Amino acid sequence: MQTAVITHAHGDHLRHGSARYIVARPGASLAQHRLGSGQPVTAVDYGTPFTVGAARVSLHPAGHVLGSAQVRIEHAGEVWVVSGDYKRQPDPTCTPFEPLQCDVFISEATFALPVYRWAPTPQVVEEIVRWWRANRDRGIASALFCYALGKSQRVLAELRAFTDEPVYVHGAVGALTDVYRRAGVEMVPTLTVTSEKKTDYRGALIIAPPSAAGTPWMRRFGEHASGFCSGWMRVRGDRRRRGYDRGFVISDHADWPALLETCLATGARRVLLTHGHSDALARYLTERGVSASALQTAYGADE
Numbered sequence: 001m002q003t004a005v006i007t008h009a010h011g012d013h014l015r016h017g018s019a020r021y022i023v024a025r026p027g028a029s030l031a032q033h034r035l036g037s038g039q040p041v042t043a044v045d046y047g048t049p050f051t052v053g054a055a056r057v058s059l060h061p062a063g064h065v066l067g068s069a070q071v072r073i074e075h076a077g078e079v080w081v082v083s084g085d086y087k088r089q090p091d092p093t094c095t096p097f098e099p100l101q102c103d104v105f106i107s108e109a110t111f112a113l114p115v116y117r118w119a120p121t122p123q124v125v126e127e128i129v130r131w132w133r134a135n136r137d138r139g140i141a142s143a144l145f146c147y148a149l150g151k152s153q154r155v156l157a158e159l160r161a162f163t164d165e166p167v168y169v170h171g172a173v174g175a176l177t178d179v180y181r182r183a184g185v186e187m188v189p190t191l192t193v194t195s196e197k198k199t200d201y202r203g204a205l206i207i208a209p210p211s212a213a214g215t216p217w218m219r220r221f222g223e224h225a226s227g228f229c230s231g232w233m234r235v236r237g238d239r240r241r242r243g244y245d246r247g248f249v250i251s252d253h254a255d256w257p258a259l260l261e262t263c264l265a266t267g268a269r270r271v272l273l274t275h276g277h278s279d280a281l282a283r284y285l286t287e288r289g290v291s292a293s294a295l296q297t298a299y300g301a302d303e
């Protein structure tokens with residue numbers, strides 16, 4: 001592919017192999033970080049049209065992670081919008097989702113089942129703080145597993161309402177947090193976990209990617225409690241199967257009510273669904289007179 005128009009920097013949406021990459025300006029540094037410095041990344045402002053072949057294209061906020069974008073494509077009098085991953089909840093680390101009108105809407109459907117509903121984020125972050133304090137009272141560390149790109153920084157930003165204490169972060173989280181900080185996102189202070197100096201982690205909060213769970217990297221924290229911050233934690237079976245002490249339901253994807261509302265609000269006569277649970281959502285939309293079906297893509301779960 002010559003030109004890749006990128007919705008956001010998660011691994012299943014940004015891959016090597018293109019001659020150039022077009023991204024929304026707030027996400028340019030993240031894309032560059034992920035692709036490597038030699039790769040040609042072009043930043044465009046939200047809402048400013050450019051052309052790709054015969055199509056007029058523009059990027060609009062998706063509210064998923066820093067710089068995430070929906071792609072609006074206008075060609076031969078028809079408008080298609082590709083949502084990328086999106087959410088409708090407030091998030092201090094990125095620009096809120098912009099509702100668009102279109103003929104065809106390609107929507108993600110990661111959490112498209114009625115069981116998936118999100119509580120207000122500050123409420124869940126308060127639960128995290130209470131859990132952290134309770135673990136501290138027991139003299140142990142709290143290891144909170146969060147996706148390294150997006151979720152970690154959102155939690156670090158939301159924590160500002162409760163504390164200004166530093167939080168320890170895994171190196172992978174720390175590198176991306178630096179990119180967010182340089183982009184002007186305000187978060188609690190962070191300290192990167194290193195093997196160089198011996199640290200007493202009792203009472204500390206550590207944010208690490210899920211891939212670090214159960215690895216030797218965790219040994220340095222001694223006895224600790226573990227929590228996972230994810231939309232998947234809404235379902236008890238998932239909590240049990242993944243073996244974390246606690247699940248905190250915070251997601252960077254739209255929940256069931258937000259998916260329904262968003263798909264209908266576009267006014268699209270046709271909706272194509274990617275990621276996960278497309279069937280229930282397709283049925284709901286079809287009952288409301290929208291032609292809806294699943295679209296096979298190479299997207300997967302974030303990271």
Ligand SMILES: [Zn+2]
Nearest residue numbers: 008010085302
């Ligand atoms: Zn994503």
Ligand SMILES: [Zn+2]
Nearest residue numbers: 012085299302
């Ligand atoms: Zn995705």
